[in-house]
Amino acid sequence: MQILDGKKAAQAIKDVLQIDVAQRANEGKKIPHLAAILVGNNGASETYVAAKVKACEETGFKSTLIRMDPDTTEFRLLEKIEELNADPDVDGILVQLPLPKSIDDKKVINAIDPSKDVDGFHPMSVGKMVEGLPTFLPATPYGIMLMLEHYKVETKGKHAVVIGRSNIVGRPMSILLSANKNPGNCTVTICHSHTANLKEICLQADIIVAALGIPEFLKADMVKDGAVIIDVGITRVEDSSRKSGFRLKGDVDYDAVAAKSSWITPVPGGVGPMTIAALMKNTYNACDTKN
Numbered sequence: 001m002q003i004l005d006g007k008k009a010a011q012a013i014k015d016v017l018q019i020d021v022a023q024r025a026n027e028g029k030k031i032p033h034l035a036a037i038l039v040g041n042n043g044a045s046e047t048y049v050a051a052k053v054k055a056c057e058e059t060g061f062k063s064t065l066i067r068m069d070p071d072t073t074e075f076r077l078l079e080k081i082e083e084l085n086a087d088p089d090v091d092g093i094l095v096q097l098p099l100p101k102s103i104d105d106k107k108v109i110n111a112i113d114p115s116k117d118v119d120g121f122h123p124m125s126v127g128k129m130v131e132g133l134p135t136f137l138p139a140t141p142y143g144i145m146l147m148l149e150h151y152k153v154e155t156k157g158k159h160a161v162v163i164g165r166s167n168i169v170g171r172p173m174s175i176l177l178s179a180n181k182n183p184g185n186c187t188v189t190i191c192h193s194h195t196a197n198l199k200e201i202c203l204q205a206d207i208i209v210a211a212l213g214i215p216e217f218l219k220a221d222m223v224k225d226g227a228v229i230i231d232v233g234i235t236r237v238e239d240s241s242r243k244s245g246f247r248l249k250g251d252v253d254y255d256a257v258a259a260k261s262s263w264i265t266p267v268p269g270g271v272g273p274m275t276i277a278a279l280m281k282n283t284y285n286a287c288d289t290k291n
């Protein structure tokens with residue numbers, strides 16, 4: 001079993017970006033600028049946004065964190081997005097999800113200028129991704145593809161099973177894995193909460209991407225020997241022995257599944273850092289395309 005170390009792979013990507021940004025600065029060119037909007041004070045969202053801002057600082061990007069009250073109206077949030085759309089200094093806009101229930105997240109995502117859609121959630125970005133055209137790919141699936149590329153994991157002709165069909169992880173993951181590219185060229189089965197015989201389907205998989213948000217859902221008896229396991233899940237579970245009062249759990253029963261797998265991502269330190277690296281790459285490209 002080998003570890004798909006997201007921290008190392010993400011660092012390698014950020015190191016290259018840091019050199020590229022320094023080069024731009026030397027040439028007097030614009031530095032990439034990410035604007036992140038955080039509505040409310042959800043603990044997990046705070047952590048994710050802080051990690052994204054920190055990655056910007058480490059890599060030499062400019063970042064702006066815009067905090068909005070939990071009772072912010074949809075109208076006010078849309079106004080803020082319009083402001084950032086119109087600001088030529090802002091290259092990428094990220095709205096941290098989930099948003100308060102009173103706000104329609106689809107409306108918010110659709111309001112982002114597609115040329116600044118570094119999370120890759122705008123319908124224009126999604127449509128281009130499906131057609132295989134250059135675009136901003138959704139950060140988590142893109143990060144997973146970058147990790148497979150970094151560790152030279154063979155995907156061509158493999159059967160990949162993706163558990164979860166959300167617009168931000170499972171569905172785009174299935175599209176990227178089945179694309180006629182390297183990595184890619186998988187035969188993909190996408191599963192969800194209504195899938196019958198999930199265990200039998202997983203047992204046929206060469207690659208499993210678990211993205212359902214149920215801690216330790218994927219057990220060793222659902223995995224064939226030598227499978228590649230990508231664990232996207234992040235759930236906070238209570239742990240009174242920790243200062244924070246919680247620890248993070250993935251969707252994979254790690255120790256037992258790792259013993260059967262060829263490659264596996266840990267949680268934390270697997271897909272999470274790759275998501276941030278992918279976001280940074282998108283932001284760099286957003287800046288580089290225009291400036």
Ligand SMILES: NC(=O)c1ccc[n+]([C@@H]2O[C@H](COP(=O)([O-])OP(=O)(O)OC[C@H]3O[C@@H](n4cnc5c(N)ncnc54)[C@H](OP(=O)(O)O)[C@@H]3O)[C@@H](O)[C@H]2O)c1
Nearest residue numbers: 140164165166169192193211212213232233234271272275
């Ligand atoms: N590492 C990262 O950077 C990162 C980024 C994003 C998300 N995440 C984590 O990834 C997990 C998934 O996120 P998400 O936003 O995609 O979640 P989501 O929107 O809640 O989607 C979960 C998906 O899992 C499916 N599902 C639920 N129970 C299932 C079951 N028993 N069997 C098969 N499928 C089942 C659902 O099916 P239905 O469609 O039928 O309801 C749905 O498609 C969460 O833990 C989240 O925190 C991590």
